[in-house]
Amino acid sequence: MYKLYLKGGDIDSVKMVKNKRDLKSPRRRSSLLSRAGVRGKLSSAKASANIKVVVRVRPPNEKETGDNSRMVVKVINDQLLVFDPEEDSQPFFYHGVEQKRRDLLKKAHKNMKFYFDRVYGFDASNNDVFETTTDSLINRLMDGCNCSVFVYGATGAGKTHTMLGHAEHPGITFLTMQALFEKKTELSSERDFELGVTYLEVYNENVQDLLNPGSTLHLREDGKYGVVVAGIKVKRIDASEELFEMLDKGNKNRTQHPTDANAESSRSHAVFQVYMKMTFKTTGQVRVAKLSMIDLAGSERGAATGCAGMRFTEGANINRSLLALGNCINSLAGGLKHVPYRDSKLTRLLKDSLGGNCQTIMIANISPSSISYEDTYNTLKYATRAKKIKSNVKKNVMNTNVDVEHYSKLVEENEQLKLRLEEALKNANAAEKENNGSNDLANVELSCECNINSESRTKLLDIFSETRKLQDRLHKLEMHEQLLSVRRMMKENADARISDVCTDTPEKTKGHKRLGATLERLTKNVNILQEELSVLQGNKKKLQEQVTDMLQSEPNLKYIVDLEGAKLNVLESKYEVENQVKLNEKLSEEIRAQGEMIDKMSSLLRTCYLHVKGHGFATDTLDKDYQTIVRDLQGFHTVSFHENIPLPCSPIAIGNSNSNEEESRKRKLNEGSTCSLDSTFVSNSVKPSGKPALTACAELLLTKVYKPPAKKVARVVPLKENRLRKPTAAMGTSQRFPSARSPCNVIPPRMKSSRPKD
Numbered sequence: 001m002y003k004l005y006l007k008g009g010d011i012d013s014v015k016m017v018k019n020k021r022d023l024k025s026p027r028r029r030s031s032l033l034s035r036a037g038v039r040g041k042l043s044s045a046k047a048s049a050n051i052k053v054v055v056r057v058r059p060p061n062e063k064e065t066g067d068n069s070r071m072v073v074k075v076i077n078d079q080l081l082v083f084d085p086e087e088d089s090q091p092f093f094y095h096g097v098e099q100k101r102r103d104l105l106k107k108a109h110k111n112m113k114f115y116f117d118r119v120y121g122f123d124a125s126n127n128d129v130f131e132t133t134t135d136s137l138i139n140r141l142m143d144g145c146n147c148s149v150f151v152y153g154a155t156g157a158g159k160t161h162t163m164l165g166h167a168e169h170p171g172i173t174f175l176t177m178q179a180l181f182e183k184k185t186e187l188s189s190e191r192d193f194e195l196g197v198t199y200l201e202v203y204n205e206n207v208q209d210l211l212n213p214g215s216t217l218h219l220r221e222d223g224k225y226g227v228v229v230a231g232i233k234v235k236r237i238d239a240s241e242e243l244f245e246m247l248d249k250g251n252k253n254r255t256q257h258p259t260d261a262n263a264e265s266s267r268s269h270a271v272f273q274v275y276m277k278m279t280f281k282t283t284g285q286v287r288v289a290k291l292s293m294i295d296l297a298g299s300e301r302g303a304a305t306g307c308a309g310m311r312f313t314e315g316a317n318i319n320r321s322l323l324a325l326g327n328c329i330n331s332l333a334g335g336l337k338h339v340p341y342r343d344s345k346l347t348r349l350l351k352d353s354l355g356g357n358c359q360t361i362m363i364a365n366i367s368p369s370s371i372s373y374e375d376t377y378n379t380l381k382y383a384t385r386a387k388k389i390k391s392n393v394k395k396n397v398m399n400t401n402v403d404v405e406h407y408s409k410l411v412e413e414n415e416q417l418k419l420r421l422e423e424a425l426k427n428a429n430a431a432e433k434e435n436n437g438s439n440d441l442a443n444v445e446l447s448c449e450c451n452i453n454s455e456s457r458t459k460l461l462d463i464f465s466e467t468r469k470l471q472d473r474l475h476k477l478e479m480h481e482q483l484l485s486v487r488r489m490m491k492e493n494a495d496a497r498i499s500d501v502c503t504d505t506p507e508k509t510k511g512h513k514r515l516g517a518t519l520e521r522l523t524k525n526v527n528i529l530q531e532e533l534s535v536l537q538g539n540k541k542k543l544q545e546q547v548t549d550m551l552q553s554e555p556n557l558k559y560i561v562d563l564e565g566a567k568l569n570v571l572e573s574k575y576e577v578e579n580q581v582k583l584n585e586k587l588s589e590e591i592r593a594q595g596e597m598i599d600k601m602s603s604l605l606r607t608c609y610l611h612v613k614g615h616g617f618a619t620d621t622l623d624k625d626y627q628t629i630v631r632d633l634q635g636f637h638t639v640s641f642h643e644n645i646p647l648p649c650s651p652i653a654i655g656n657s658n659s660n661e662e663e664s665r666k667r668k669l670n671e672g673s674t675c676s677l678d679s680t681f682v683s684n685s686v687k688p689s690g691k692p693a694l695t696a697c698a699e700l701l702l703t704k705v706y707k708p709p710a711k712k713v714a715r716v717v718p719l720k721e722n723r724l725r726k727p728t729a730a731m732g733t734s735q736r737f738p739s740a741r742s743p744c745n746v747i748p749p750r751m752k753s754s755r756p757k758d
């Protein structure tokens with residue numbers, strides 16, 4: 001029988017479980033064991049493609065060391081653990097005779113073997129976890145790749161301890177940021193860095209900013225960073241020391257309630273994100289990267305927390321979003337095309353961490369005690385499924401204006417090189433003609449001491465001609481794919497808008513279906529194009545290899561290779577610029593359309609607000625939210641690092657609003673404490689007065705800020721008199737429909753003046 005020799009001892013009796021049949025068939029068991037052995041060796045080679053999954057077993061707490069519980073997790077080595085191991089066999093007597101078989105009255109142990117990229121036992125510190133997980137992400141971030149870490153597990157399993165820790169044992173968030181700052185200092189001579197952080201929670205399907213608590217925030221798709229939270233304030237930090245205080249402050253705002261399992265149970269999903277922009281000082285190349293660190297709420301069953309009422313509903317909501325997360329993990333692991341990210345806010349937020357352009361690490365926390373038997377088992381199964389997810393990591397290198405300039409320079413240089421080489425070849429031809437009176441190119445090359453075989457030359461030129469054709473096709477496909485991806489992103493945004501604006505109406509369902517179908521089609525087309533692209537890239541590579549081989553055997557061909565290579569470079573640069581121009585056109589169109597839509601929405605919002613206010617139904621929160629939107633329309637929408645917005649933000653004049661809140665906001669901006677790094681709709685031109693120019697809709701709202709109507713004395717009107725008249729054709733429009741422009745004229749006097757509470 002196959003045996004596994006591992007550091008922790010001989011474990012050939014342990015099962016590697018895939019499905020229930022594995023437990024029954026000895027043949028399948030042994031084959032699984034051998035496969036497991038192979039997998040152990042291969043895992044590191046595949047780690048970059050798959051989500052890295054690690055498991056941390058926390059030490060038992062006081063309650064768990066009592067008599068009523070036993071340890072159900074045994075760490076065998078740093079990649080393997082056994083769940084519910086068989087206990088050392090105790091002699092079992094029946095009628096005074098020792099039995100060979102075990103006590104049949106006792107429940108069978110699962111004795112399941114689980115492999116992960118890493119397993120941490122009781123002794124592992126936060127620093128150990130950091131060194132073997134997130135430390136490796138720093139270099140990926142510097143390359144411009146998005147990275148995510150999320151901790152998963154039941155309540156009290158040690159998620160917050162791992163993620164945040166405390167002053168003596170800082171968690172991986174702090175340790176990672178510390179390492180990030182060290183790297184930043186190391187690279188500061190070659191790159192300029194801009195760094196901003198956000199900290200938010202998803203509680204009962206609402207997203208809240210933990211650093212600036214206020215109204216609920218919405219999610220949006222962003223071309224650069226994936227899913228971002230619209231309107232969230234990005235806080236600039238310059239040193240890791242500021243971080244602990246900031247996280248502590250954010251944590252105090254986090255929704256926590258004691259449960260039976262944990263006195264300080266976090267009942268929300270907390271997401272800490274770092275946005276980083278790096279500009280290379282020499283080339284001007286820009287890289288952006290996002291690091292997300294997510295502390296998920298407990299995945300326990302309702303019974304484990306002993307919760308009822310509100311807490312039970314809360315638990316149900318937590319489980320719903322974790323269920324959605326589980327469904328996404330299942331779809332991704334199964335390689336399905338449709339992944340239900342939209343089922344919850346949590347999965348929308350984690351979309352790019354799970355299935356997108358992101359290097360992801362999942363840390364599953366478990367308790368070793370039999371008290372948490374079911375939860376631990378579920379967590380281990382969840383983590384095993386997550387291991388199958390593959391992510392697509394690529395570098396976020398932006399083609400900024402600087403890059404376009406760079407390309408134009410390259411085009412120019414290549415053009416010159418091409419001319420020079422053509423000139424050289426012409427001269428060589430002419431010289432050869434003079435000498436031999438022959439037009440034979442082989443002789444021409446002889447004259448310039450190249451000694452090129454004409455057959456090789458023809459072959460080489462054929463290869464280059466083939467490469468040019470491929471290049472042309474590649475360019476067309478790339479352009480198509482790029483535009484399709486942008487369209488897909490826009491459709492996703494439209495889908496998000498429908499979800500936010502409409503209630504569950506047939507129109508919404510219809511709209512959703514339509515958009516869903518378009519999205520599916522676009523995704524399919526993008527995938528087809530990507531496949532074709534990779535085939536073409538492969539062909540191009542083969543041609544390049546052929547050229548390299550020829551060069552090796554005939555170094556004299558170098559002249560031709562240089563000339564043809566230069567031609568190709570020119571072509572490539574031209575295509576790059578063309579792609580960029582097309583993309584810019586498309587994005588400008590989208591921005592224009594969005595601007596128009598915002599104008600319309602602002603107008604409608606104003607009308608609605610005036611009506612609500614006029615009827616006396618406006619609550620303080622509504623007033624505040626309205627003023628916030630007015631301010632936001634000046635240009636704080638999504639998260640991005642805009643070229644013209646300095647960090648920390650320069651003071652921004654806020655139209656004619658002079659409320660206290662406005663003052664405090666200006667003060668904050670002056671201090672540079674918080675900073676919205678974005679400006680999707682901000683107009684960059686600064687008026688001579690130093691005030692930034694506002695968008696049309698912001699101007700509209702600011703100039704027409706609601707002025708409350710003169711107080712009307714409530715008039716008791718006899719019911720008959722107050723009855724609404726049926727509209728007739730003879731009536732003017734203003735009589736039939738309340739006018740948005742003159743709300744006070746049509747608002748009937750209120751019988752009772754009572755301000756509604758929030």
Ligand SMILES: Nc1ncnc2c1ncn2[C@@H]1O[C@H](COP(=O)(O)OP(=O)(O)OP(=O)(O)O)[C@@H](O)[C@H]1O
Pocket residue numbers: 057058059124153154155156157158159160161162262264265266267296297298299365
């Ligand atoms: N590896 C560890 N070493 C020592 N103590 C730990 C470890 N992991 C967790 N603990 C302790 O266990 C308790 C519960 O941990 P923690 O609050 O991190 O759980 P949690 O999974 O975040 O729970 P919840 O989901 O309810 O917030 C804390 O008192 C914590 O200090």
